Amino acid sequence: MPITEADIAKVAQLAHLELAEEELKTFGTQIAEIVAYVEQLNELDTTNVEPAIGGLTPEGAQTNTSRDDEIEGSLGQKTALAEAPDPAAGHFRVPKVL
Amino acid sequence: MSRRDVEFAVNAAERLNETLNAFLEIDRDGALERAANSEKSEGVLAGVPVAVKDNICVQGMQASCGSRILGDYHPPYNATVIERLVNAGAVIVGKTNCDEFAMGSSNENSAFGPVKNPWDTTRVPGGSSGGSAAAVAAGIVPIAIGSDTGGSVRQPASLVGVLGLKPTYGRNSRYGLVAFASSLDQVGIFARDIGDMARTLGAIAGRDRHDATTADVPVPDYTAALDGNLKGARLGFPSALFGKGLDQEVGEAVKNAVAVYRELGAEIVEVELPNAGYAIATYYIIATAEASANLARFDGVRYGFRAEDAPELRQMYRKTREEGFGAEVKRRIMLGTYVLSAGYYDAYYRKAQQVRTLIKNDFLSAFKNCDAIITPTAPTPAFAIGEKVDDPLAMYLNDIYTVTANLAGIPGLSVPCGLSSQRLPIGFQLLGPYWSEPTLFKLAHAYQQVRPFTERPALYASQP
Numbered sequence: 001m002p003i004t005e006a007d008i009a010k011v012a013q014l015a016h017l018e019l020a021e022e023e024l025k026t027f028g029t030q031i032a033e034i035v036a037y038v039e040q041l042n043e044l045d046t047t048n049v050e051p052a053i054g055g056l057t058p059e060g061a062q063t064n065t066s067r068d069d070e071i072e073g074s075l076g077q078k079t080a081l082a083e084a085p086d087p088a089a090g091h092f093r094v095p096k097v098l
Numbered sequence: 099m100s101r102r103d104v105e106f107a108v109n110a111a112e113r114l115n116e117t118l119n120a121f122l123e124i125d126r127d128g129a130l131e132r133a134a135n136s137e138k139s140e141g142v143l144a145g146v147p148v149a150v151k152d153n154i155c156v157q158g159m160q161a162s163c164g165s166r167i168l169g170d171y172h173p174p175y176n177a178t179v180i181e182r183l184v185n186a187g188a189v190i191v192g193k194t195n196c197d198e199f200a201m202g203s204s205n206e207n208s209a210f211g212p213v214k215n216p217w218d219t220t221r222v223p224g225g226s227s228g229g230s231a232a233a234v235a236a237g238i239v240p241i242a243i244g245s246d247t248g249g250s251v252r253q254p255a256s257l258v259g260v261l262g263l264k265p266t267y268g269r270n271s272r273y274g275l276v277a278f279a280s281s282l283d284q285v286g287i288f289a290r291d292i293g294d295m296a297r298t299l300g301a302i303a304g305r306d307r308h309d310a311t312t313a314d315v316p317v318p319d320y321t322a323a324l325d326g327n328l329k330g331a332r333l334g335f336p337s338a339l340f341g342k343g344l345d346q347e348v349g350e351a352v353k354n355a356v357a358v359y360r361e362l363g364a365e366i367v368e369v370e371l372p373n374a375g376y377a378i379a380t381y382y383i384i385a386t387a388e389a390s391a392n393l394a395r396f397d398g399v400r401y402g403f404r405a406e407d408a409p410e411l412r413q414m415y416r417k418t419r420e421e422g423f424g425a426e427v428k429r430r431i432m433l434g435t436y437v438l439s440a441g442y443y444d445a446y447y448r449k450a451q452q453v454r455t456l457i458k459n460d461f462l463s464a465f466k467n468c469d470a471i472i473t474p475t476a477p478t479p480a481f482a483i484g485e486k487v488d489d490p491l492a493m494y495l496n497d498i499y500t501v502t503a504n505l506a507g508i509p510g511l512s513v514p515c516g517l518s519s520q521r522l523p524i525g526f527q528l529l530g531p532y533w534s535e536p537t538l539f540k541l542a543h544a545y546q547q548v549r550p551f552t553e554r555p556a557l558y559a560s561q562p
Contacts, residue, residue: 007436011436018416018417023428031433033491034382037379041380049452049453051448051451051454052452053281053451056281064311075174085398085404092399094411095408095409095411095413
């Protein structure tokens, strides 16, 4: 299926990327090329093949489960906010939402 | 090892970094202080200087992931593998340069400039863990930590002539490793000496309650495998992978290694991996899909960079991400978003996960007839800086031999096996069944007993 510039713009919007005109063009061409390449998978008949859920070993699958919900220490407000671009009064401050 | 070794490492790092650009941070004062403290340590890595890729959290140091969007972000905690390294006595000396968010095969995608190959500074060191690879190859540190999502430890190891390990999925904790593609990521190790590598894996491996995908599998004494006994060993040789696209010198060097194994008493068994040719396509669907989700967290709110002049929230997200991410990261987020978007999920993502099962089954059936498989690690020796930057697909094909291990979750080890006519290192890759790291170490060690890799790059920090 051909990928249009409108498709690329839509994807950029979904991905929260504000791409420049030139980037939209370059990415459009490159992504179309990569998508055409990955479509070679259609040569394979995968009827009745179970999708792999994450390359897990049988042993790993056993530990990928829930644990008891125990209360533990945490970073604390000061540390958690230390790297924020705009912290204010114990919060992450963001530009206006509406 | 002692304070003197750490001092040597820090001096060498500072001196060679002007040329190599392998380190993004060198913590001289901190490292020397920790070295003094570690003299009392009885851990297996007491006083050993170690370099860590800049996408793994070390408390007190930066974690930029090679990206402007994180910049000089300082994580408030240690990754589990770092906690365990430190407990074993290791001294972290600095953070190494890498492709942005570990996306790349040449280190040219770092926002802080490419790493140079110590063998030839006009060439790439491979990627994405190029800084860690170069630091070990140049003799700055004996051991470095990296991450391997599609070959990001093994491929650079091959291109700079050191050992590079990607363990079984779930062997090492990913807690504190900045996530790229969670079902493929694994913390890996670079070393010049197989004993160092075995000790390091023993120190960091094992179940971690902070990472539910770590497996509850006992961690053996990996050094016990280094016994040189290959009697009864069966090595799989997938001859179909030695054809089109493989550099002739690389092919010959790896076939010579196969001959060495035969002389050492191993039985060489022909194996088939019928779906290996579909690995790159499968990988670039799964890896980008997972990356598009994992990298959603970089939005200018909780840490790192925030774009200016964006008075509205959503505009701030978009501007921050547009200005903060480099081209390859944006390309992969876009591709991942596309393959997961409505109407395409089944055609791409589900299909790729099914092919992943086929690739995994190829290995499971091949390992019924052999203990490990040998392949080239990379199709060519190190290429020139700038050679492939404008052609993403050509760059992706560099990982053709390595991505299968990440898709299947099996361990892989790259071992140096010679130099090309241009004096560039060549490596072969050993792939084994789940939890077969001892077998891979045994095979690498036996090979190095008879074919030690003693060549040194042009840039090498010799002991004073």
